[in-house]
Amino acid sequence: MQTIAVNADTYSDYLKDGKDFIDDAALTAALSAPAPSAARVREILARSLEVSEALPPEDTAALLAVEDPALLEEIYQAARDVKRKVYDNRVITFAPLYASNYCVNNCQYCGFRTGNSGAVRRKLSMDEIRAEAEALAGRIGHKRLIFVTGEHPSTGAAYIAEAMKTIYAVKVPTRRSFGQIRRVNVNAAPMTVPDLKLLKEAGVGTYQVFQETYDRELYARLHPGNTPKGDYRWRLYVMHRAFAAGIDDVALGALFGLNPDWKFEVLGLVAHARELEARFGIGPHTISFPRLESADGTSLPADSLENVSDADFKKLVAVLRLSVPYAGMIVTARERPETIREVIGMCTQRDASTRIGIGAYSERAGAQEAEKQQFILGDTRSLDEVIGELADLGHITSFCTSGYRCGRTGDHIMKLLKAGKEGRFCKLNAVLTFREWLDDFASDKTKAKGEALIKKEIAEIRARSAHFPPETVKVLEAYYSRIEGGERDLCF
Numbered sequence: 001m002q003t004i005a006v007n008a009d010t011y012s013d014y015l016k017d018g019k020d021f022i023d024d025a026a027l028t029a030a031l032s033a034p035a036p037s038a039a040r041v042r043e044i045l046a047r048s049l050e051v052s053e054a055l056p057p058e059d060t061a062a063l064l065a066v067e068d069p070a071l072l073e074e075i076y077q078a079a080r081d082v083k084r085k086v087y088d089n090r091v092i093t094f095a096p097l098y099a100s101n102y103c104v105n106n107c108q109y110c111g112f113r114t115g116n117s118g119a120v121r122r123k124l125s126m127d128e129i130r131a132e133a134e135a136l137a138g139r140i141g142h143k144r145l146i147f148v149t150g151e152h153p154s155t156g157a158a159y160i161a162e163a164m165k166t167i168y169a170v171k172v173p174t175r176r177s178f179g180q181i182r183r184v185n186v187n188a189a190p191m192t193v194p195d196l197k198l199l200k201e202a203g204v205g206t207y208q209v210f211q212e213t214y215d216r217e218l219y220a221r222l223h224p225g226n227t228p229k230g231d232y233r234w235r236l237y238v239m240h241r242a243f244a245a246g247i248d249d250v251a252l253g254a255l256f257g258l259n260p261d262w263k264f265e266v267l268g269l270v271a272h273a274r275e276l277e278a279r280f281g282i283g284p285h286t287i288s289f290p291r292l293e294s295a296d297g298t299s300l301p302a303d304s305l306e307n308v309s310d311a312d313f314k315k316l317v318a319v320l321r322l323s324v325p326y327a328g329m330i331v332t333a334r335e336r337p338e339t340i341r342e343v344i345g346m347c348t349q350r351d352a353s354t355r356i357g358i359g360a361y362s363e364r365a366g367a368q369e370a371e372k373q374q375f376i377l378g379d380t381r382s383l384d385e386v387i388g389e390l391a392d393l394g395h396i397t398s399f400c401t402s403g404y405r406c407g408r409t410g411d412h413i414m415k416l417l418k419a420g421k422e423g424r425f426c427k428l429n430a431v432l433t434f435r436e437w438l439d440d441f442a443s444d445k446t447k448a449k450g451e452a453l454i455k456k457e458i459a460e461i462r463a464r465s466a467h468f469p470p471e472t473v474k475v476l477e478a479y480y481s482r483i484e485g486g487e488r489d490l491c492f
């Protein structure tokens with residue numbers, strides 16, 4: 001059993017004049033500026049479309065201040081344009097694997113909190129984790145997952161590293177070939193540098209920690225000071241420690257709805273991205289913006305769920321998309337299908353076939369799932385249904401995990417993303433991995449939609465010879481035939 005890290009001072013070296021990179025006064029001042037002119041908004045949008053570094057706070061605040069419906073439409077269109085420019089029409093799908101709901105923290109909004117005496121506690125063994133991965137890779141068809149635990153001595157870095165090795169070792173038969181989880185991302189507590197090195201050695205994809213709220217006072221109210229999570233700075237500087245441990249693929253997020261002043265959280269996320277860019281030359285790989293959902297055993301005011309309306313949500317997604325133009329953007333199954341449809345054109349990833357009960361993928365339809373969930377899901381559709389809908393909307397589902405395995409991470413991927421070049425590899429790999437999934441898992445209906453989409457993608461690739469020279473197309477065609485013949489994991 002590991003012990004929870006002592007939150008020693010690990011941030012002093014990163015302070016500027018004794019201050020954190022979250023400058024409350026500067027962010028608040030930026031938010032109080034008057035609404036910008038249309039000309040200024042268009043100038044900001046044009047800069048965002050250049051896909052360089054994250055926008056300064058005053059630009060993000062200016063976009064957030066726009067209320068004019070016509071100008072807002074321009075913002076939404078620009079957000080979709082940026083997404084297209086950097087990531088093309090692909091959407092990556094994944095599933096969360098909830099491995100344990102033991103937690104020493106007492107976050108007021110979470111069903112896993114230690115004070116929730118009604119929660120049924122459970123931690124998966126390695127055999128159970130293997131069964132979950134087999135269900136995801138063999139029955140549903142996922143290739144990537146995010147491994148999630150509460151914060152507890154029994155589920156520290158050693159447990160997570162062993163789980164990752166267990167998951168990577170899974171290889172299960174499918175309709176045409178075999179399934180595997182090729183990328184394991186981790187969402188867990190902030191760790192020490194030695195613990196983060198353990199995750200790195202075990203092959204972590206993206207290391208994800210959400211600050212929840214960047215507002216210090218609110219943070220202190222929601223996270224009791226006698227718990228590890230009560231230390232705002234220990235959490236705020238976790239990605240600095242991740243870089244120190246050699247992990248250069250990190251993910252940020254905030255839990256929207258905790259703070260009635262949700263615009264502050266948008267500025268906090270962008271300030272965090274700018275700090276990582278300035279300090280390490282690499283911004284976040286992804287940004288998440290989960291919205292508060294009801295959960296058993298929480299103790300938030302009843303109206304907290306109304307702090308961010310659907311209209312606010314669409315706006316914050318668009319402004320984040322534009323403010324950190326190179327970053328992947330994750331919309332989750334917390335949201336209802338209609339909300340996801342509104343924003344998916346600005347996003348790069350979503351989860352699907354999601355189950356958040358502990359052991360819920362491998363055990364029959366979770367008889368006790370409601371007792372073990374951290375929150376309530378808004379979109380419970382199957383991966384097959386989600387992929388069919390994405391195809392209807394013109395998005396190709398990508399199961400590509402090659403960037404990480406070919407060394408396209410960190411500084412390398414940032415350069416490709418900013419130059420709009422990563423999309424080229426991705427387009428080819430999306431076609432190949434989508435073909436795999438259609439053959440192994442799709443219903444007849446989704447397969448027909450998917451094949452029509454693949455045809456269109458290949459025609460587009462052939463037509464864009466400046467991006468895809470004839471020799472590349474030849475390799476694509478060769479890989480494609482081999483995949484149809486049952487080979488797997490061929491990628492650019």
Ligand code: SF4
Binds near residue numbers: 104107112149151229
């Ligand atoms: S939000 Fe995370 S740290 Fe807080 S109680 Fe829930 S599982 Fe624990």
